[in-house]
Amino acid sequence: MLRIYNTLSRKKEPFIPMESRKVRMYVCGMTTYSDAHIGHARTYVAFDIIRRYLEYKGYEVNYIQNITDIDDKIIKAAAEKNMDPLEYSDYYARRALGDMEALGVRKANFYPKASEHIDGMIELTSLLIRRGYAYVADGDVYFSVEKFQEYGKLSGQDMKQIKAGARIKPGEKKKKPEDFALWKAAKPGEPKWKSPWGEGRPGWHIECSVMSSLYLGIPFDIHGGGQDLIFPHHENEIAQAEAAYGKTFVNYWMHSGMLKVEGEKMSKSIGNIINVRDAIKRWDPEVIRFFFASYHYRSPADFSEEALKNAENAVKRLRIAREKLEEAARREAEEERMDEEAMDFLKKVEEAKKKFEDAMDDDFNTPRALEALFDLVRESNKYLMEGKVSSKACRSALETFLKMANVLTLLQEEKKKVDEGALRKLADKYGIKEAESEKIIEALIEIRRKARMEKNYALADEIRDGLKNMGIELEDVGKETRWRIV
RNA sequence: GGGCGGGUCACCUAGAGGCAGGGUGGCGGACUGCAGAUCCGCAUACGCGGGUUCAAAUCCCGCCCCGCCCUCCA
Structure with missing residues (x-):
């Protein structure tokens, strides 16, 4: 019986999916404005393994991972490069997916983008306004946190604490510091869409409520992400979805731990962020x-x-x-x-x-x-x-x-190839006429075998070292010699 | 300050009342011309102080230290 630690209950619970043989899972993806780093990789490898084990258990898994392509940081970064924000984020989204593939992470079934689900977000926002959970303020729309009784249940905080930590930033028109934006009125030069509240763009949290319920229905089985998303992102997703639809949003909330680098938090200020593409240059x-x-x-x-x-x-x-x-x-x-x-x-x-x-x-x-x-x-x-x-x-x-x-995502790599050119050189050196790599290696082993019999260990070791230099290791087992590519 | 999770051998990591498990490294042995690989063996660990218990790494209390979150975060 599979048991899963549910952030919501802070306990391991027996896993019972909505449908007996199917699992619907959604994992928060990246905001694509720079390259994927190993912290992202940690999360996506973790959920890749989770998905693989569910499949191993015989479940059919529908794995959805979103791409956040509307965001302040994207807009800012694109503006600096004088690029269209959506094009800019698309460029990084492609790179990130490529990096994950290079790392050996299996693809999700689908990667919905925020920018392609604006209608759904407007719909959900309207529903929240109609149901009295959200209010319009001068072109912005905010979720009224105090209206949602269960707010805080995921992160284990009560409203008093949440209020204590909340702030109103300059430019925000919300009534209460703890409220969060569902829709933001357009500022000059920003990507914008038409809405009942004027032109603007969605807030961050709403996309996940919308896309997960669109592709998986609610409630769905597993919602995952990094621990840093528990508050406020996932807390807000719950508020939006459950307030709007009046039922449970997600059955199992799963969160992966954070990754440090050499004992330190990864951060821009320390300058120790390691990108996936750099990491895989250094490490297999x-x-x-x-x-x-x-x-x-x-x-x-x-x-x-x-x-x-x-x-x-x-x-x-x-x-x-x-x-x-x-x-x-x-x-x-x-x-x-x-x-x-x-x-x-x-x-x-x-x-x-x-x-x-x-x-x-x-x-x-x-x-x-x-x-x-x-x-x-x-x-x-x-x-x-x-x-x-x-x-x-x-x-x-x-x-x-x-x-x-x-x-465990192990031993799935293709066998490595021999460096044919280097091997040819070695073959020529010992007068081997064979063409195929395997035949050449076998011929070299044969020469070495004879050398060993004649106790010509200098030659035997020379051949072994020569092969070792190109990544072919010899192993003498009794009278036999085996080889492998490392 | 609040929430959550931690401190286990030289290093990394499991375990959560009953001889402390695995990986890497070290040492010794077998094998070997040597090397490698492999197997066998050895050594070394529960942050500190109390308490509960026949029995505590595990439960309780106090302390020290660390990480993540508290409206940018995977």
């Missing part, structure tokens, strides 16, 4: 994903050089284990038989799988799931040390291993 995307998976999604995480190095080594171990298992799984049919050792091995694999599912069922506990993955690695390596192995058992274990890894 899979290493970054492993790093994220090694933290529980609700805990704060610290993107440090040392932690990433740890992750890098751990990922290497997973990859080698996968290759060893693949190699054994491919072996000839003579070892199709399952003997006692094979049965024992598969029992261990089943245990790991059970541990994995228990961990993930417990509010997507990926660090514990990783333990299960490493249990499987150890058992697999141990089994593979035995003289004869059952290829059938290995195929079965491999399948389970990859299924588990895939949920």
Whole structure:
């Protein structure tokens, strides 16, 4: 039974979706006025894993992630570049989606944009005015927070506290400091749309209420985002939707923890923001994903050089284990038989799988799931040390291993390619005529084998080092030599 | 000040009443010409002070420290 920590109740609750085999989830996307950074990546990797596990459990997941393309910061940044705000944000939206793809985050089913849902936002705003929850003030429309009794229930604050923290900024025409804008009257040079209250543009929070309920209906199952969105963004989304429709907006609210960099908050003033595209130049995307998976999604995480190095080594171990298992799984049919050792091995694999599912069922506990993955690695390596192995058992274990890894966004990378040019050079050096990369490597290994037999270790090591320099590692196992690309 | 979450080995991270788990690193052993990989073993940890309990990292009280939010935030 899957249990999910619900921010609303501050408890883990059994997960019961609206429809038995389908899950409807919405995750707040980016405001696209600059490149995606690793903090965004953390959130989207976390929800990618959540979505993958739901699918692993057999749910069909409809995953919607919005793009905020109307916003003060976009307007300001576009104006500085003398660009149209919508074009400007579209440029960054494309880059951000590309970055996430490069990181290995699966695409959402749909990415609705705020600018394409103005009608819906006007409709919802009108409904809120009609129902007495919102008021017009000189071309602006504000939500009257005190009218919504349950305001504060998500962030766990009472109205007194909220009022204490609220302010009226210059230019705002709201009656109470805690009220928030549903619609803002147009200022010169800003993007604007026609509305019953004059030309203007929507406030930020309304887009998510509108787009989520449009594509998923309400209530829907899961609404996610970073913890920083709990207040006021998600609090306001609840107020808007529940005041307007008179029913529950979302059943499970999920929030991912914030990401620090070398122990410090990421911020413009410190100047330590790391963009996704820079991060993946330094670190393999899979290493970054492993790093994220090694933290529980609700805990704060610290993107440090040392932690990433740890992750890098751990990922290497997973990859080698996968290759060893693949190699054994491919072996000839003579070892199709399952003997006692094979049965024992598969029992261990089943245990790991059970541990994995228990961990993930417990509010997507990926660090514990990783333990299960490493249990499987150890058992697999141990089994593979035995003289004869059952290829059938290995195929079965491999399948389970990859299924588990895939949920954690691991081991899904295409095999890396050999640098053909460099390899050709090496082939020429040793007079190898073969053309195919694999054949060349095998020929080199053969030369090295002979050298080793003649105790010409200088030559043997030279070949091994030459290959190592281009990312091909040799491994002597008994009389055999295996190779892998790293 | 208010809300929420934390402080566990050298480093990272699980665990939330019953021998403290995993990863990375270290040391030793097996294997090896060496290297690598792998396996086995070893060492090292519950912020501080009280309390409850047969039993506390886990529950309660107090203190210290850290992170996020409190109308820009993933």
